[in-house]
Amino acid sequence: MSESTEKAETAEKAEKLDAADELAPKRAEFALDDVVYLDGNSLGALPAHVPGRVEDVVRRQWGELRIRSWDESGWWTAPERIGDRIAPLVGAAPGEIVVGDSTSVNVFKALVAAVRMAGEGRDEILVDATTFPTDGYIAESAARMTGCTLRPVTPAEVPGALGGRTAAVLLNHVDYRTGRLRDLPALTAAVRAAGAVAVWDLCHSAGALPVGLDEHGVDLAVGCTYKYLNGGPGSPAYLYVRRSRQDAFDSPLPGWNSHVDPFGMRTSYEPAAGALRGRVGTPDILSMLALEAALEVWDGVTIEAVRAKSLALTDFFLECVEAYVPDGSVESLTPAAHEERGSQVALRCPDAGEVMKRLIERGVVGDYRAPDVLRFGFTPLYVGFADTERAARVLGETLSR
Amino acid sequence: MSESTEKAETAEKAEKLDAADELAPKRAEFALDDVVYLDGNSLGALPAHVPGRVEDVVRRQWGELRIRSWDESGWWTAPERIGDRIAPLVGAAPGEIVVGDSTSVNVFKALVAAVRMAGEGRDEILVDATTFPTDGYIAESAARMTGCTLRPVTPAEVPGALGGRTAAVLLNHVDYRTGRLRDLPALTAAVRAAGAVAVWDLCHSAGALPVGLDEHGVDLAVGCTYKYLNGGPGSPAYLYVRRSRQDAFDSPLPGWNSHVDPFGMRTSYEPAAGALRGRVGTPDILSMLALEAALEVWDGVTIEAVRAKSLALTDFFLECVEAYVPDGSVESLTPAAHEERGSQVALRCPDAGEVMKRLIERGVVGDYRAPDVLRFGFTPLYVGFADTERAARVLGETLSR
Numbered sequence: 001m002s003e004s005t006e007k008a009e010t011a012e013k014a015e016k017l018d019a020a021d022e023l024a025p026k027r028a029e030f031a032l033d034d035v036v037y038l039d040g041n042s043l044g045a046l047p048a049h050v051p052g053r054v055e056d057v058v059r060r061q062w063g064e065l066r067i068r069s070w071d072e073s074g075w076w077t078a079p080e081r082i083g084d085r086i087a088p089l090v091g092a093a094p095g096e097i098v099v100g101d102s103t104s105v106n107v108f109k110a111l112v113a114a115v116r117m118a119g120e121g122r123d124e125i126l127v128d129a130t131t132f133p134t135d136g137y138i139a140e141s142a143a144r145m146t147g148c149t150l151r152p153v154t155p156a157e158v159p160g161a162l163g164g165r166t167a168a169v170l171l172n173h174v175d176y177r178t179g180r181l182r183d184l185p186a187l188t189a190a191v192r193a194a195g196a197v198a199v200w201d202l203c204h205s206a207g208a209l210p211v212g213l214d215e216h217g218v219d220l221a222v223g224c225t226y227k228y229l230n231g232g233p234g235s236p237a238y239l240y241v242r243r244s245r246q247d248a249f250d251s252p253l254p255g256w257n258s259h260v261d262p263f264g265m266r267t268s269y270e271p272a273a274g275a276l277r278g279r280v281g282t283p284d285i286l287s288m289l290a291l292e293a294a295l296e297v298w299d300g301v302t303i304e305a306v307r308a309k310s311l312a313l314t315d316f317f318l319e320c321v322e323a324y325v326p327d328g329s330v331e332s333l334t335p336a337a338h339e340e341r342g343s344q345v346a347l348r349c350p351d352a353g354e355v356m357k358r359l360i361e362r363g364v365v366g367d368y369r370a371p372d373v374l375r376f377g378f379t380p381l382y383v384g385f386a387d388t389e390r391a392a393r394v395l396g397e398t399l400s401r
Numbered sequence: 402m403s404e405s406t407e408k409a410e411t412a413e414k415a416e417k418l419d420a421a422d423e424l425a426p427k428r429a430e431f432a433l434d435d436v437v438y439l440d441g442n443s444l445g446a447l448p449a450h451v452p453g454r455v456e457d458v459v460r461r462q463w464g465e466l467r468i469r470s471w472d473e474s475g476w477w478t479a480p481e482r483i484g485d486r487i488a489p490l491v492g493a494a495p496g497e498i499v500v501g502d503s504t505s506v507n508v509f510k511a512l513v514a515a516v517r518m519a520g521e522g523r524d525e526i527l528v529d530a531t532t533f534p535t536d537g538y539i540a541e542s543a544a545r546m547t548g549c550t551l552r553p554v555t556p557a558e559v560p561g562a563l564g565g566r567t568a569a570v571l572l573n574h575v576d577y578r579t580g581r582l583r584d585l586p587a588l589t590a591a592v593r594a595a596g597a598v599a600v601w602d603l604c605h606s607a608g609a610l611p612v613g614l615d616e617h618g619v620d621l622a623v624g625c626t627y628k629y630l631n632g633g634p635g636s637p638a639y640l641y642v643r644r645s646r647q648d649a650f651d652s653p654l655p656g657w658n659s660h661v662d663p664f665g666m667r668t669s670y671e672p673a674a675g676a677l678r679g680r681v682g683t684p685d686i687l688s689m690l691a692l693e694a695a696l697e698v699w700d701g702v703t704i705e706a707v708r709a710k711s712l713a714l715t716d717f718f719l720e721c722v723e724a725y726v727p728d729g730s731v732e733s734l735t736p737a738a739h740e741e742r743g744s745q746v747a748l749r750c751p752d753a754g755e756v757m758k759r760l761i762e763r764g765v766v767g768d769y770r771a772p773d774v775l776r777f778g779f780t781p782l783y784v785g786f787a788d789t790e791r792a793a794r795v796l797g798e799t800l801s802r
Contacts, residue, residue: 031460031464031465033465037467039467039468042468043463043467043468043471045464045467046459046460046463046464046467050459051456051459051460051464054455054456054459054687055452055455055456058447058451058452058455058633058691059432059447059452061634062444062447062633062634063432063446063447063452064432064434066438066440066444066446066447066766067440067443067444067766067768069634070444070634075634075635101502101503101506101682102502102656102681102682102683102684102685103682103683104654104656104657104658104681104682105502105506105654105656105681105682108653108654112546129668132657132666133657133660133666133667133668133670134656134657134658134682136668136670137655137656137657137660137670138654138655138656140655140670141652141653141654141655145513145546145547145653146546152668177666224683226683232459232463232686232687233462233463233470233471233476233683233685233686233687234476234683234684234685234686234687234689235685235687236685237682251542252509252542252546253505253506253509253539253542254538254539254541254542255503255505255506255535255538255539256505256533256534256535256538257505257535259534259538263771264771265533265534265578265770265771266534267530267534267537267553269534269537269538269541280503280505280506281502281503281504281505281506281535281638282503282504282625282627282634282635283503283635284503284634284635284636284637284685284688285633285634285635285688286455286633286634286635286636286687286688286691287685287686287687287688288635290459290687365467365468367468369666370664370665370666
C-alpha cells in the first residue's frame with residue numbers, strides 16, 4: 001500500500017469513527033476554533049456558556065446584590081455544592097468532597113490528616129518518586145511538620161516498602177509525564193492492609209476515566225479542576241474525605257470556614273461535621289462559580305463513555321503516529337495496555353521543545369516536558385478522531401523535514 | 402434649636418462636605434445604585450470597569466488563547482505583579498508582596514515562617530485574644546505543628562508578655578468588631594526589641610489608612626483584598642515579606658510555584674528568591690485578574706487622602722448618630738481618638754440583628770456581629786457625606802419607633 005493510500009484510508013477511518021461517536025455533539029458546547037487542542041490535560045477548553053454565567057456573577061451577584069449574595073446567590077455553600085457535582089465523576093457520594101484552595105494546599109491538608117489518622121508509632125511517609133514535583137515538595141513539608149521521614153519510592157515499589165512504620169502514602173493516579181495509569185484498587189488495598197492511609201492525587205485522571213473512590217476504599221484524595229474538568233485557569237482544587245474517615249479528619253489548616261458555627265465568631269475551634277472540615281478560608285467565588293458552570297457540560301455524560309472514547313482516541317493516535325511518523329523519530333512512553341494508560345500520549349522526541357513550537361504554529365496544540373517529552377492530552381468531550389489524525393499527520397510532516 | 406432645624410442643618414453640612422470632597426468623583430467609577438453601602442469593610446463594591454475586563458479574561462484569554470495565556474496574558478506572573486500594585490497602598494516596596502490563597506492560608510505561612518525565623522529556643526506564640534477567629538484557629542495549628550505553645554493576650558498586654566521565649570506575635574491592625582486601630586509602630590518595635598517576629602493582619606486596614614510596613618520595620622504581614630481593596634468575593638489574599646527577611650522565609654507550603662525553576666520539574670525543592678517564595682500552587686486566575694482590574698480605581702489616589710476622608714466620614718457619622726438617635730439606644734465601641742480608629746463605626750445595640758435587617762430594608766446596608774454589634778464600614782472611594790447622614794437618619798428613625 002502506498003503512503004498516500006494509507007493516509008487516505010486513515011483519514012477515512014477517522015471520519016467513520018467521528019460519525020459513530022456518541023460524544024461528538026458535546027464539542028459544540030465548547031468555544032473552539034480550528035485548532036486541534038491536545039492540551040486539555042493542562043488547561044481544559046472553555047465551555048461556551050461559561051462567559052455569560054461569569055458575567056452574571058460579576059455584574060448582578062457582586063455588583064447589585066453585593067454582600068447579600070453570600071446567602072442569596074449561594075456563595076457560602078459553593079464549596080460543598082460543587083464538591084457534590086464532582087462526586088459522581090470520581091465515584092464519591094454527596095458530602096465527601098469540598099472544593100477550594102490549590103492542589104498543593106489540599107495535598108498538605110490530606111497528607112497531614114493522613115499521618116494523624118494513621119496514629120502513634122507510624123512515622124514514615126512514602127511518596128511516589130516520579131510524582132509531579134509539587135506533591136513531593138509538599139510531602140517533604142508535611143513530613144517535617146509531623147515528625148515523619150519521607151521516603152520516595154516508585155509506585156511499583158510501594159507494596160514492598162509498606163510496613164508498621166508507614167503512616168501515609170502519596171500516589172498519583174496517572175503519571176503527569178508518561179500518562180501511565182496506576183493500579184488504584186490494588187495499591188489502595190495494599191496500603192490499607194498495612195494499616196497506613198493512602199492519599200491519591202487525581203489531577204490527571206478525574207474527568208478522563210473512572211476513579212471509583214468509594215468502591216475501592218480510598219480514604220483521602222485531591223485533584224485539580226482545570227484539566228479534564230474544564231474549570232478555567234487555576235480554578236479551585238478539591239479534597240475527598242471518605243465518609244467513614246471524616247470524624248478523624250484533623251486539618252492542619254482549620255480556618256473559620258470549617259468551623260461548626262462560622263458566624264458564631266467563637267474563640268475556640270470546633271470542626272464542622274463531614275467533608276466541610278476540609279474548608280479553610282473565604283472561597284474565591286469568581287473562580288469557583290466559573291467551575292460550577294463549567295461542570296454542566298457533564299450533564300448526560302457517563303465517565304464510562306468518556307473512558308471508552310479516550311482509549312479509542314489514544315489507540316487511534318498511536319496507530320496514526322505509527323503510520324505517519326518516520327521510524328525511530330519518536331518513542332511512546334505511554335503504556336500500550338489499556339489498564340495502564342491514562343488519557344494522554346507521551347512521545348519521547350529529541351528537541352521536543354522546538355518540535356512542539358512548530359506543531360503549535362501549524363495549529364496542533366500539545367505541550368512538552370523538559371527535556372524530551374511531547375505530551376498530547378485527549379479530552380473526549382471535545383477532541384475527535386479527525387483532530388487526532390490531523391495531529392499525527394502534522395507531527396509526521398514536521399519530523400520528516 | 403428644633404429637631405427638624407437640626408436635621409436640616411446636618412443635611413446641609415453633608416452637602417457642603419460632599420462638594421469639597423476631592424475623592425467624590427471616584428464614586429462614579431463604581432457600580433452603585435441608591436443604596437447606602439456601608440458594608441465595604443466586608444465586601445467592597447464592584448468597580449464599573451471590572452466586568453468587561455473579566456469578560457476578556459474568560460472569552461479571549463482562556464477561550465481563545467487557552468494555554469498560551471500563561472505567558473502571553475501574563476497569568477504566570479500575576480501573583481507578584483498584583484502584589485507590586487498593592488505595595489504602595491500598604492507602604493511596601495516592589496518585590497515584597499505576593500498575592501494568592503486565602504487570608505487563613507497566608508496566616509499559616511507567615512506564622513510558621515515567623516517561628517522559624519525567630520530561631521531555636523523560642524517556643525511561644527502570642528496571639529491577639531480579640532482576633533478575628535480564623536487567625537486564632539490557624540495560630541493554634543501553627544503552634545501545634547512547630548512545637549510552640551499558644552498564648553492569647555490582648556494587644557495592650559503584648560509588651561508585658563514578650564520575653565526570651567516569644568517566637569512570634571500575631572496581631573490585627575484594626576479590630577474587626579470594634580474598629581479599633583492598634584499602634585502598629587509601637588507594637589512592632591516592642592516585638593522586634595524582644596527578638597521575636599510580628600505578623601500583622603491588615604484585613605481591616607489596607608486600603609483604608611496608611612500602614613507603613615517598610616517604614617515601621619514590620620517583618621511579615623497578610624491581608625485580604627475583598628474589603629477596602631474591592632477585589633471581589635473571595636478574591637485572593639496577599640503576603641508581605643520584608644526584603645531583609647526574604648532569604649530567611651521558610652514556607653510550610655513550598656508548592657511548585659515558589660520553586661526557583663518551576664518548569665524544571667526538579668525532584669528537590671529550591672525556593673525562588675524574594676517574596677515569590679510565598680507562592681504555593683497554581684493561581685486562581687479569574688479571581689486574581691478581577692482583583693488586578695479592580696485595583697485600577699486607586700490610580701491617582703493617595704492613601705493619605707483616603708485616610709483623611711475616612712476620619713471625616715466616621716466623625717460625621719458619630720455626630721449624626723448623636724443628633725438623630727434616641728439617647729441611650731446605642732453605644733459606640735469605636736474609639737473617639739483618631740489615632741485609635743479604623744474606618745468603621747461599631748455601635749452596640751440590643752437586637753442588632755433585627756435592627757440591621759430593618760436598615761437594609763430601607764436601603765442602608767451595614768452588617769452586624771453577634772450578639773449586639775452594628776457595623777458600619779466607611780469606604781472613602783465611594784461613600785459620601787450625604788450617604789452618611791442618611792444612614793444615621795434611617796438608624797435614628799428605626800430606633801425611635
